[in-house]
Amino acid sequence: MKKNTIDIITLGCSKNLVDSEQLIRQLEKNGYSVTHDSETPEGEIAIINTCGFIGDAKEESINMILEFAQAKEEGRLNKLYVMGCLSERYLKELSSEIPTVDKFYGKFDWKGLLQDLGKVYDERIHIERSLTTPKHYAYLKISEGCDRNCAYCAIPIITGGHVSRPMEEILDEVKYLVSNGVKEFQVIAQELTYYGLDLYKKQMLPELIEKISDIPGVEWIRLHYAYPAHFPTDLFRVMRERKNVCKYMDIALQHISNNVLSDMRRHVSKEETYQLMEQFRKEVPGIHLRTTLMVGFPGETEADFEELKEFVKRVRFDRMGAFAYSEEEGTYSAESFEDNVPHEVKQQRLNELMAIQQEISAELSAAKIGECYKVIIDRKEGDYYIGRTEFDSPEVDPEVLILGADLNLMIGQFYQVRVTDADDFDLFAELVNE
Incomplete structure (x- = not known):
């Protein structure tokens, strides 16, 4: 358990992600080290930003809360806070059913979380966020x-x-x-x-x-x-x-x-x-x-x-x-x-x-095979650079795979590619020398 370290777990949609990013910025400003969606959470404090949209999402949120509640009971965690949509909707019920959680906050009152940590929300940096996405x-x-x-x-x-x-x-x-x-x-x-x-x-x-x-x-x-x-x-x-x-x-x-x-x-x-x-x-x-x-x-x-x-x-x-x-x-x-x-x-x-x-x-x-597109490079996986065209949103849409053993492409940069093959979802492409 790392002192002064907070793990934030975000469930649900990208709108929740923005809230988490704003909170991370405020926590970092107040001297905390923050990890987001860590595979192995190690902080002394955990904050779960929940989703309450449909049955499956609610179930996922509840399971995540219970998992961290158990970690707290086993002494692997000092404090556990819950915020977001599920918490907004079932504040009273959750508080009585999962008393291990130190406090539940709604979707819009997470600023009070800083207060409960003995810190202050800094209004001067309200538009600032610590991005959890690739920086581009x-x-x-x-x-x-x-x-x-x-x-x-x-x-x-x-x-x-x-x-x-x-x-x-x-x-x-x-x-x-x-x-x-x-x-x-x-x-x-x-x-x-x-x-x-x-x-x-x-x-x-x-x-x-x-x-x-x-x-x-x-x-x-x-x-x-x-x-x-x-x-x-x-x-x-x-x-x-x-x-x-x-x-x-x-x-x-x-x-x-x-x-x-x-x-x-x-x-x-x-x-x-x-x-x-x-x-x-x-x-x-x-x-x-x-x-x-x-x-x-x-x-x-x-x-x-x-x-x-x-x-x-x-x-x-x-x-x-x-x-x-x-x-x-x-x-x-x-x-x-x-x-x-x-x-x-x-x-x-x-x-x-x-x-x-x-x-x-x-x-x-x-139908895109043979066509040329501008792509942005998100990451490298194995021998492939993974990019997207303007028609592809991150996380939800197809990606463009560029075989890149001999290439030295920059993450977050744009390149022109020609599509050479396609499967049901993704496109395969080669770099076009401009």
């Missing part, structure tokens, strides 16, 4: 919470309503990160397109992205988690005109059947969704679309599922994830609908949908 890219959170209130989603229960960050503060953070070597920004929020409505009384995402793209040193901007209803169409122009705004959009669509969309309270129709997909491809040539779909929502019929399969085949998403509906207490769907699609049917539909997508992904990847 960072996640940029532009808002908290969500006002959408989709029937199945517990996020608004956990995080509350949508709160945009002031534009000046975001731009200052980008400049700070660029000065520390960051070139690529994954812009994240629970729902990007709502940005600005609370502060500026109108959707300000296009203007914000333009202003970020004006900052010298920003090489790539990639957008994550948009909503299809009332999409700010001026964003098409920004994506088309700005070279450093990646032709990439992560837009969770969930379903296509009007019956299911209505029950999900998505406020968008099948017709509008198809039209938006067409508009993306027409207005931003070459754009890569990523989406997330849900199977097994209460009342989803075979006919609804057939519509969903047809949608995937017709739109041919460049990237797609899917998951089975899991009932979340306190949500509209949990209180209004019976979870009446059997587990095995959900699983079968999920497998079927992903098999269709796998075939599409393989075809789209194969």
